[in-house]
Amino acid sequence: MIAEGTWRTSSYSGTRGECVEVADTLAQGAAIRDSKNRGAGHLVVPPMEWTAFLVAVKAADL
Numbered sequence: 001m002i003a004e005g006t007w008r009t010s011s012y013s014g015t016r017g018e019c020v021e022v023a024d025t026l027a028q029g030a031a032i033r034d035s036k037n038r039g040a041g042h043l044v045v046p047p048m049e050w051t052a053f054l055v056a057v058k059a060a061d062l
Contacts, residue, residue: 002031009035
């Protein structure tokens with residue numbers, strides 16, 4: 001289980017809470033969950049894939 005204080009949302013998410021949350025301090029990569037349905041669990045993304053995703057987003061390739 002991932003501690004609640006570990007999860008964060010993007011500063012671009014606004015205040016409505018309709019976004020995903022990420023816990024990216026995990027040794028096994030990043031965990032992603034739906035902020036509207038936290039009880040449904042989370043998806044763990046391995047470090048290399050998470051880094052590739054972030055690079056693509058920052059480069060506006062997605």
